[in-house]
Amino acid sequence: MTSYVVVGAGLAGSATAWELARRGHEVTLVERTTPANEHGSSHGSARIFRYGYQDPFYTGLVVRAREAWDELEDLAGTRLVTPTGSLDHGVGRRPDNLAAMMAGAGVEHELLSAPAAAERWPGLVFDSDVLWHPGAGVIDAEGSVLAMARLAEAAGATVLTGWPVARVVADGSGFRVLSDDGAELRADHVVVSAGGWLPDLLGTLPAALARRVPPLQVRQEQAYHFPYRETPDGLPADGWPTFIHKIPGIQVYGLPGGRDAGFRGQKVAEYNGGPVIGSAAAADGVVDPANRARVVAYVEEHLPGLVPEPYAETTCLFTNTPDEDFVIDGADGITIVSPCSGHGAKFAPLIGRLAADAATGAGEVAPAFRLAAVGA
Structure with missing residues (x-):
C-alpha cells in the first residue's frame, strides 16, 4: 500500500485525500487549523x-x-x-x-x-x-470540504487538524513531513495543496521542484x-x-x-x-x-x-498563476496542487481525481496544468 500525506484540507486537498483513499491508498490529510477555516480560501457557504x-x-x-x-x-x-x-x-x-x-x-x-x-x-x-x-x-464551500473530508475518513484516511506543516524533507525513497512543533509523518508521496500558504511552503520543498512552479x-x-x-x-x-x-x-x-x-x-x-x-x-x-x-x-x-x-x-x-491556469503536477514524489482560488472552487471534486491521477501516475497531466519544463 502506497502512503500519501496531503497538505491542506481545503476544497482541493480534501477532494484529493478522498480520491486517493477510495482508490485504496494510505492517506493522511493534514490541516494547519481546521478544514474550511477562515484563514484559507474554502470557507463560507457561497x-x-x-x-x-x-x-x-x-x-x-x-x-x-x-x-x-x-x-x-x-x-x-x-x-x-x-x-x-x-x-x-x-x-x-x-x-x-x-x-x-x-x-x-x-x-x-x-x-x-x-x-x-x-x-x-x-x-x-x-x-x-x-x-x-x-x-x-x-x-456550499464549507459543506463541500466537510463532506469530502468525511468521505475520505470513511474510506480509511486519517485527518489531522492543528497540524501546520513546517518542512517536507526527502528521506531515502520517501519523505518526512514535519510540523511546526516537531511532529513528524512519513510518506512515500506528498501532495501540497495549501492555497494561499503555498508560497511559504515552496521554500521548504526541493529547490529543483520549487523553481518550476510559476509565480503565485x-x-x-x-x-x-x-x-x-x-x-x-x-x-x-x-x-x-x-x-x-x-x-x-x-x-x-x-x-x-x-x-x-x-x-x-x-x-x-x-x-x-x-x-x-x-x-x-x-x-x-x-x-x-x-x-x-x-x-x-x-x-x-x-x-x-x-x-x-x-x-x-x-x-x-x-x-x-500569471495565466490563471491551475497547477496539478509534480516530480520525484511531490505533487503541487494549486487550482487558482479565483475560479477553482467549481472544479473541486474533479480536481481530486486529476490530482490523484497526477500523484499516482494513473493519468496524464493536462498540458495547461503542467509545471515548467526542467531548466526553464
Missing part, C-alpha cells in the same frame, strides 16, 4: 458554479466537474450546489463567445438582448447582450453582502441568479449569499480587486475602504434591485 469560460478546455472541464458534483452529493446525502442560473454581460465579458463555447460543449444557454434581459431580471441593469445559462448555481500571486479579496430591496407587495425579492459583469475598469461578480450572511441578499465583489499580499500569513482581514467605495458605487449604478449599503463584509484569499 461560491459560484458556472460554465462561462472563453476557453473550450475549461468549459469542457466544468461539464466533467458537474458529473463529479452529482456523485459527491449522492454519496454525501446532501445538496452542495444550489441551482440559480447565471448571467454574463458587458462588452468585456464577450457573451457571444461564451455562447459559442457552451454550444460546443452541449451546455444549455440563451443569448438575450439587453432589453429582453431587463424584463426578466429588473434588479440588474444591462449594457450589452446577455448570456443566460440555467445550469449554474451556488456552491495571493490577493486578499473583499466581498460585500447587499440586502435585496422589497418588492411592491412587501415581500423580499427572490430568484436572483449569479452574474459576472465586465466593463472597462472593473469586473464584478455576484451571487445569492449563503447561510453565513443570513440568506438576506446578494454577495457582490470586484474580481481581483483586493491588495496583493505575499502569502496567507500576511492576511489581516481588513477591508480596503477604497474597494468598498468602488463596489458600492457599482451597486448604485448597476444593481437597482439591491440596497447600496452592505450589511456584511468579509475578506478571502485568491491565489493565482
Whole structure:
C-alpha cells in the first residue's frame, strides 16, 4: 500500500485525500487549523458554479466537474450546489463567445438582448447582450470540504487538524513531513495543496521542484453582502441568479449569499480587486475602504434591485498563476496542487481525481496544468 500525506484540507486537498483513499491508498490529510477555516480560501457557504469560460478546455472541464458534483452529493446525502442560473454581460465579458463555447460543449444557454434581459431580471441593469445559462448555481464551500473530508475518513484516511506543516524533507525513497512543533509523518508521496500558504511552503520543498512552479500571486479579496430591496407587495425579492459583469475598469461578480450572511441578499465583489499580499500569513482581514467605495458605487449604478449599503463584509484569499491556469503536477514524489482560488472552487471534486491521477501516475497531466519544463 502506497502512503500519501496531503497538505491542506481545503476544497482541493480534501477532494484529493478522498480520491486517493477510495482508490485504496494510505492517506493522511493534514490541516494547519481546521478544514474550511477562515484563514484559507474554502470557507463560507457561497461560491459560484458556472460554465462561462472563453476557453473550450475549461468549459469542457466544468461539464466533467458537474458529473463529479452529482456523485459527491449522492454519496454525501446532501445538496452542495444550489441551482440559480447565471448571467454574463458587458462588452468585456464577450457573451457571444461564451455562447459559442457552451454550444460546443452541449451546455444549455440563451443569448438575450439587453432589453429582453431587463424584463426578466429588473434588479440588474444591462449594457450589452446577455448570456443566460440555467445550469449554474451556488456552491456550499464549507459543506463541500466537510463532506469530502468525511468521505475520505470513511474510506480509511486519517485527518489531522492543528497540524501546520513546517518542512517536507526527502528521506531515502520517501519523505518526512514535519510540523511546526516537531511532529513528524512519513510518506512515500506528498501532495501540497495549501492555497494561499503555498508560497511559504515552496521554500521548504526541493529547490529543483520549487523553481518550476510559476509565480503565485495571493490577493486578499473583499466581498460585500447587499440586502435585496422589497418588492411592491412587501415581500423580499427572490430568484436572483449569479452574474459576472465586465466593463472597462472593473469586473464584478455576484451571487445569492449563503447561510453565513443570513440568506438576506446578494454577495457582490470586484474580481481581483483586493491588495496583493505575499502569502496567507500576511492576511489581516481588513477591508480596503477604497474597494468598498468602488463596489458600492457599482451597486448604485448597476444593481437597482439591491440596497447600496452592505450589511456584511468579509475578506478571502485568491491565489493565482500569471495565466490563471491551475497547477496539478509534480516530480520525484511531490505533487503541487494549486487550482487558482479565483475560479477553482467549481472544479473541486474533479480536481481530486486529476490530482490523484497526477500523484499516482494513473493519468496524464493536462498540458495547461503542467509545471515548467526542467531548466526553464
